[in-house]
Amino acid sequence: MTEFEQPVLSVSNLNKQFGKGCPSCKDLNEDSLKKNYCPVCGTVYACHDITFEVYAGEILGVVGESGSGKSTLMQCLYFDQEVSSGEAYISSYKDGKTDVFAESSQQKRYIRNHIMGKVYQNPLLGLRINFTSIGNIAEKLIAAGNRHVGKMEARGKELLEHVNIPIYRIKEAPKNFSGGMQQRVQIAKALSNNPPLLLLDEVTTGLDLSVQASVLDLIKTIQRELQITVVIVSHDLGVIRMLADRTMVMLDGRIIEQGLTDQILEDPQHGYTQHLVQSLL
Amino acid sequence: MEKILAIEHLSKTFVIHNLNKQIEALHDVCIDLKEGEFVGITGKSGSGKSTVFKCIYRTYAPQQGCIWYHSKKFGLINLAELSERQMIYLRKYEIGYVSQFLNIMPRTTARELVKQAVLEMGYEEERAELEAVKMLEHFELDQELWDCYPGTFSGGEKLRLNIARAMVKRPKLLLLDEPTASLDPASKLKVRELIEQLKREGTTMIGIFHDIEFMENLCTREYTMRDGKLADLEL
Numbered sequence: 001m002t003e004f005e006q007p008v009l010s011v012s013n014l015n016k017q018f019g020k021g022c023p024s025c026k027d028l029n030e031d032s033l034k035k036n037y038c039p040v041c042g043t044v045y046a047c048h049d050i051t052f053e054v055y056a057g058e059i060l061g062v063v064g065e066s067g068s069g070k071s072t073l074m075q076c077l078y079f080d081q082e083v084s085s086g087e088a089y090i091s092s093y094k095d096g097k098t099d100v101f102a103e104s105s106q107q108k109r110y111i112r113n114h115i116m117g118k119v120y121q122n123p124l125l126g127l128r129i130n131f132t133s134i135g136n137i138a139e140k141l142i143a144a145g146n147r148h149v150g151k152m153e154a155r156g157k158e159l160l161e162h163v164n165i166p167i168y169r170i171k172e173a174p175k176n177f178s179g180g181m182q183q184r185v186q187i188a189k190a191l192s193n194n195p196p197l198l199l200l201d202e203v204t205t206g207l208d209l210s211v212q213a214s215v216l217d218l219i220k221t222i223q224r225e226l227q228i229t230v231v232i233v234s235h236d237l238g239v240i241r242m243l244a245d246r247t248m249v250m251l252d253g254r255i256i257e258q259g260l261t262d263q264i265l266e267d268p269q270h271g272y273t274q275h276l277v278q279s280l281l
Numbered sequence: 282m283e284k285i286l287a288i289e290h291l292s293k294t295f296v297i298h299n300l301n302k303q304i305e306a307l308h309d310v311c312i313d314l315k316e317g318e319f320v321g322i323t324g325k326s327g328s329g330k331s332t333v334f335k336c337i338y339r340t341y342a343p344q345q346g347c348i349w350y351h352s353k354k355f356g357l358i359n360l361a362e363l364s365e366r367q368m369i370y371l372r373k374y375e376i377g378y379v380s381q382f383l384n385i386m387p388r389t390t391a392r393e394l395v396k397q398a399v400l401e402m403g404y405e406e407e408r409a410e411l412e413a414v415k416m417l418e419h420f421e422l423d424q425e426l427w428d429c430y431p432g433t434f435s436g437g438e439k440l441r442l443n444i445a446r447a448m449v450k451r452p453k454l455l456l457l458d459e460p461t462a463s464l465d466p467a468s469k470l471k472v473r474e475l476i477e478q479l480k481r482e483g484t485t486m487i488g489i490f491h492d493i494e495f496m497e498n499l500c501t502r503e504y505t506m507r508d509g510k511l512a513d514l515e516l
Contacts, residue, residue: 055366246365260365267341271298
């Protein structure tokens with residue numbers, strides 16, 4: 001059956017290894033590796049043969065235990081890390097048939113500033129913690145080529161209002177804010193250029209329940225209003241159940257299972273996924 | 282009449298890796314459904330009634346057999362082998378599912394919940410509001426409750442909201458998973474009226490019910506399940 005729509009992001013055979021590898025772990029068989037680590041040369045195979053697609057207006061969840069390669073995958077997609085091999089295509093970049101991993105660093109910067117937004121687990125990575133909040137948003141807008149101060153300020157105010165940062169605190173630096181507020185400033189910053197693709201890396205981890213709820217509500221509302229595509233990494237299955245349309249499960253750098261979220265949660269096929277779902281409180 | 286759904290030789294076995302166990306839930310189930318029909322399924326707890334529904338809705342991945350469905354968008358397709366994106370589309374536009382529990386996003390009011398179902402289909406805010414209000418009125422949910430969180434609703438109110446949410450999309454096929462369980466006789470009567478109303482409106486439905494009395498005179502046909510298999514067909 002032919003597909004009835006085009007993916008916004010399609011990634012094929014993404015590999016990421018830390019270290020050179022050695023003859024004993026070259027073939028990546030299970031005997032020579034401990035999980036995804038080679039005990040002989042110390043190479044870590046963080047992502048192995050990752051292939052997936054995300055479609056317009058869809059939320060894709062990524063779950064897995066610590067060290068399964070979820071964050072490395074997100075870093076590769078946002079060009080924070082260079083991939084070892086693999087290809088990725090973004091429908092709104094050029095003709096959609098250009099491998100973005102093979103582009104020059106200028107082009108990658110363009111993609112990052114115009115097509116993608118990312119929210120890090122740690123606000124220190126996503127924000128300049130000593131800048132003002134509105135300045136943080138202006139930074140991303142300037143990087144995307146905006147130069148009109150009045151327009152940028154208006155846009156910044158609009159965004160910060162949208163994420164419920166009080167208007168009288170927008171000139172304050174995020175270092176004075178609570179964790180939840182910092183996370184919301186990050187979301188505003190990530191959304192500032194209306195990116196069609198949003199990458200969320202453990203956005204709610206470490207937040208208390210009520211703040212977590214407001215951040216989740218915000219993501220859901222924004223996603224519906226702007227019809228953006230979201231890839232969300234989390235080890236909180238409740239978050240995934242609430243947000244994601246489809247989910248993929250990672251273990252030791254590989255995707256072991258992917259499917260509709262309720263199918264993954266109610267009828268998991270792989271032993272690890274069953275173990276994970278049974279651990280749900 | 283045209284067949285909307287044809288389940289052919291459906292089997293489903295759950296493999297539980299940690300316990301090294303296999304549980305056979307469905308064995309060679311065949312069910313037909315024509316347009317405008319209301320087919321009922323009865324059977325004891327654990328006989329596999331809900332499993333059939335979940336296989337249709339793809340909450341469970343079917344293993345063997347085919348689930349042929351006549352889609353407005355895709356034509357005749359096998360739900361057992363459909364791509365996930367197509368299933369998401371069908372869930373949004375064509376197949377409604379009413380479970381006995383209200384699975385909802387927390388902190389969402391009844392009105393929002395029904396509205397969201399319309400917004401999902403790509404309609405504008407005003408249209409969604411209009412449709413939502415119409416549906417809530419239609420299913421006689423108390424107006425005071427519209428802007429409350431459904432967590433505090435009674436069983437009957439939750440059910441009506443649940444049906445309103447599914448029906449606002451005007452689905453081609455509606456799956457009713459024990460809509461009368463845990464309801465008092467008066468509420469059951471309401472549900473009965475509701476189903477009759479849906480029937481008059483021409484919705485094709487398939488429902489799971491515990492009490493056979495309830496199903497009488499309501500269903501076009503009924504199936505009985507026993508230990509994951511279909512028992513003899515009754516009229």
